[in-house]
Amino acid sequence: MQLGRLAGFDRQRFLAEYWRKQPCLITGWLDPSPLEFDRLLDLADACDLPTRLVRGSSENEDWSVDHGPIGKMDLPEESRDWTVLVQEVDKVDPAVAALLEDFRFLPNWIIDDIMISQAVPGGSVGPHLDAYDVFLVQAKGRRRWELADGSSFRADERFELALLESWVPEFTIETVPGDVLYLPAGVGHHGVALDEAQTWSVGLRTPSGPELLFELAETVLGRPDKAQRLSLERIDPAQSDGIPSELIAQARAQLEACLEMDDRQLGELLAAFLTRWRLWESDSEVEPEQIHGKLRAGLELPLALNARLALLGHGEDMALFVNGERIEAPARLARELSVRRRIGPEWLEAPDALEQLIGVDAIGPLPGPRIVSSRGD
Structure with a gap:
């Protein structure tokens, strides 16, 4: 695995050389004003945002996670080794959402959310990998990042967090405000705050095959032309509970018939699904x-x-x-x-x-x- 580097952001070069290919450190690109920690906690509480408190370190192997709501009274007294993660902050704060304007070179439907990570020195969530691409924007403080090819590690089953076992990095870098680290899906990474740090994680997500199948099932379920049921034409009275090979072939044919649609039909199904999938529901109403x-x-x-x-x-x-x-x-x-x-x-x-x-x-x-x-x- 190689690590690319860009001094400032060049959209065409990034898409040609790094997108979905290799991690890239982009220096001097984005420098958002960090959100005050009290403001972050208040937003998480008022808007019921998914929130986690992660404690522990790789040295002590003592990882633990508490799920929100998390208030000021729930924060550890220790001055090291803990992190608060708040997801979907862009859905409730216009200043945070404004950062996404710098990502309009990507499809709108691929942008999942902005998660904000607030960490004290030593704060981390451990070595792990994501199944989706992510941009890690350093908004405050410094963070050390260790990177490696995630396919070479097994999952560590000892913890609720989806950590990687026997972590050994291939690269180590440090990010400061203004830096953005791009990681394609499957790149193992371990970020540790070197001082009080805030990182904005812009997550990009697309559906998996099984998720698309669920959407397809919902779409064709009410169509009369897809309502044909399995027909048991032949029964062996000596083994009446058996599933004959003809029934298996018939099931395969019916499943294939459900998949039959032209590009226009599939495109419309996909466009509707991608713009509804993982949609954050807002309580605000405009007359x-x-x-x-x-x-x-x-x-x-x-x-x-x-x-x-x-x-x-x-x-x-x-x-x-x-x-x-x-x-x-x-x-x-x-x-x-x-x-x-x-x-x-x-x-x-x-x-x-x-x-x-x-x-x-x-x-x-x-x-x-x-x-x-x-x-x-």
């Missing part, structure tokens, strides 16, 4: 009258922080999918929404599409005061 009023006043409205979208097709045949639904919008508006992620007055000319966006809670928050409603690196 349609408010949206229409703002648009008539000439204002532009942002997409909701949790909105997921995808484009399917090309030219005037391009289709827009948002939060699992196909939005019947003109191709021009679809392309513009994908780039700018804002709704302007021109959407009043496509009232049906606008109503669809409102119906899938894709618009908001509106300009003005905002009320906040209530992974491992």
Whole structure:
């Protein structure tokens, strides 16, 4: 395994040389303002965000994990060797979500969330690997990263955390604010805070084959042309409980029939699934009258922080999918929404599409005061 290095971010070079190929340290790319720890804990509590407290070190092999909610009174008294992880922070904090604008060269539907890791010196979650790509943005302090090919290690079954056994790194690097470490899926990594550190983890995730099969089953379950049941044509009375080879062949044929769909049908199934899959549900509601009023006043409205979208097709045949639904919008508006992620007055000319966006809670928050409603690196 090799480690690439970039001084500043070059999108074309990154995609050509490093994306899905090898880890890469990008220095001087992103330097977000760290979130105050009290603010992070308050957001996790108010918005019921998935939260974990991880304690331990590789030296002592004493890893433990507590699942949230976690408040200030739950934090360890020790000054070393613990970390708090809060997932989905981008869904509830616009300043955190703003970091994702630097990742718009990637498909919107691949971006899972921003998880924030707050660690004291020595804080870590142990050596592990992820089944998805991740960008690790150093927002505060310093962190030492050890990297190795994850396929050469076995899982350590002693702990609840999915750790790697007998960890031996191939590379060791140190990140400071402004640095971003990109890790393709399957790269083993072990990050240890060298002082009080905060790391923002931008996780990228796509569904697995079994998850796609579940979606396919949901899609074809109600279709009459796929409702044919197994038919037992021949029974051996001497062994009536036996499953004959003809039934196995029939089952295979029926499963293959469920998979029969052209590229358009499969594309629509995939676009709907990718924009609905792992969708973060928000409790905030925006009244349609408010949206229409703002648009008539000439204002532009942002997409909701949790909105997921995808484009399917090309030219005037391009289709827009948002939060699992196909939005019947003109191709021009679809392309513009994908780039700018804002709704302007021109959407009043496509009232049906606008109503669809409102119906899938894709618009908001509106300009003005905002009320906040209530992974491992």
